[in-house]
Amino acid sequence: EPSGITADRHGRIYVTDRINNRIVVFDTSCEYIEYFGEGIGLQHPCGILVKGEFC
DSSP: EEEEEOTTOOOOOOEEETTTTTEEEOOOOOOOEEOOOOTTTTOOOOOOOOOOOGG
């Protein structure tokens, strides 16, 4: 269940996945790249912000 979305300066799209407790990353063509967050205590993420060197 996506609940938050943002993009970085390279066009990668980051989507929060509340059900699976992770962040899913897609490229500029909306192709899946990777996910992260499982096993690090991320619980039901509802938003995301990209800042710093990624903006």
